[in-house]
Amino acid sequence: MADFYYELLDATDEAGERFRATDFVRGTWSSSTQHAAPVSALLVRALQRCDPRSDTRCSRVVIDLLGPVPAEGDLWVRARKDRSGKQIELVSAEMLAAGPDGTPRPVARASGWRLQTVDTGAVAHAPTAPLRPVSEAPSHDMKKNWDRNYVHSLDWRWLTIPLAEGPGEAWIKPEVDVVRGEAMTPLERLFAVADDANGVGTKLDIRRWTFLNTDLAVHIHRLPHGEWIGVRAETHYGPDGIGTTIGTLFDQDGAVGAIQQSVLLRPR
Template identity: 25%
Template sequence: MTNEPFFRKDAQGRFLPTRAGVGPWSRDSLHGRLIIGLLGAEIERQFRTPDYMPARLTVDMYRLPDLSPVEVVTRVVKDGYRIKVVDAEFISGGQSAGRATCQLLRRTENPPGDVWTPEPWDAPKPADIVPPDDGRGAMGGMWTVRPISGGFGQPGMPRRLWMAEVRELVEGEAFTPYARVATAADFASPFANAGDQGLGYINSDLTLYLHRDPVSEWVGFDVINHGASDGIAVGECLVYDERGPIGSASCTALAQKRKA
C-alpha cells in the first residue's frame, strides 16, 4: 500500500494523525471514521479472542479532534463467559474526543428452526461494476467505491454502493476484517443523511452491529432509513460483504454548517 496512512505511531505508542485523515467539517480536524476505526481496532487488538465476536460497537463523538497525538485508553466493564463489555476512550491532545463501548459475544451454534431474514441482496459484485473515473471516493481519496444505485445525496431511488479502504489505518499494520468494517461504518451517516443540497448533518454517534466478520475487502452499504426533525437526524444502513449480509450501521446526527 503506497497511500499515506491515517496514523503513524511514535516511540511512546501514541497515534500521530496525518493530513490524509482530515474530515469535511474543518481543515484541521480528523474524520469521524478514524475515531471509530481506531477505537474498534484497539478494542479488538487488546481483547478479542477467536471464541468471541465483537457484535456491537457504539461510539459517541462529542468533539472534533485536531491533528494532535492520540492515545486510546481502555477499560474492561464486564469479563463474563458469554458476554464481555469493553470501554475505550479517544484522547486527542489530552482531551477526550470520543468514547466507545463494545460488546463481545461468545460464539456458539444457532438454535434449530427457520427464522425470517430479508431477501438476498441483489447487488452486482464489485468486480462487475465499472469504477467511476479512477474509482476513488470523495474526501481526497480516503476510500474507493463501486456505486450500485442512487448517487450520494440523490433522492428518489435506493442508495447502494461498495466501499474498500485504500490506506492503512495505522502505518505498518494491516487491516483486520473487523477493523476494516469498523472504519468504513461511519459512511452510514453521510450516505443516509445527505440530500440534494449536500451533506448538512454531522453524526454524533455510530453503532455497528455484526453477526460475522466480512470475508473480503469490499463492504456494501444499503440505506434503509433516514428521518429528521428540528435539526436532528437518524440514519441506518444494512451492511454486506461479497458473501451476503453481515449486520447494520446506524447513527444520530446534528445539523451542521461547514467552516470556510
C-alpha cells in the same frame, strides 16, 4: 505517499498508545478535523486488543463522537474491560487529543459487547436482500472533488445515483491500513467504512446543508470477508433539525450487520 491512517509513535505512553494521523483521516466537512471512519476503526482496534480471547468477538459497537477530533497533533487511545464473563464481556475504549491547556482529553469513545462464539453454522440465516455485485457498480472518481483527505483512501463505487429516491447503495474498499505496518482486521475494515452510511443515505445537497452524525451503532451478526464493504442506507430527517440514518452493511456474500447514526441537520 503514506498508505495508512495512523502511525503508532509510543505503545507505552502513560496516557495510552500515542499516535499521529496522516492526511487520509481529514474529514469532508473540515480539513482540520478527522472523518469519523478512521477514528472508529482505531477505536475498534483497541477494543479487539483489550485482553483478547480467541473464542469471542464483538457483536455490537457504539461509537460516540464527543467533539471535533483534530487532524493534527498527537492522539492517545486506551481501552479497558468493563465487565468480565465466560460468555459475555463489555469492553470500552477512548481516544484523547490535547485540549487548550495541552492536557489530553477524550474526543471519542467506543463500547463493545464481546460474546463467546460457538458453531451455529447449521442455522445461519440473513434474510436481507444482498447488494448487486461490485462488477455492476461503476467507478466514479470522487477523489477529484476533494483536496487530499479520507475520500482519497477509498475505492468508492456507487450502485445507485447519489441523492436519488430510495436507499442509497455503494461498495467501498479501504486502500490503506488503519495503523502503519499492521494488516487490517475484518472488523477494522468494516468500521473504516461504516460511518459512510450517512453519506450514502443522504438526500440533501452538501452545498446547502450540513448533516453531521454524532455517533454510530453497529450490530454485527457475521464478520465480513474480503476487501469490499457494501452499504445500503437511508437517512430520515425530522422537522426539528435532527435525523437518523438506518442501514445495512454487507460483504460480497451478503449482509453482515446493521447500522444506525444520529444526524445533526443544519442549513448552510
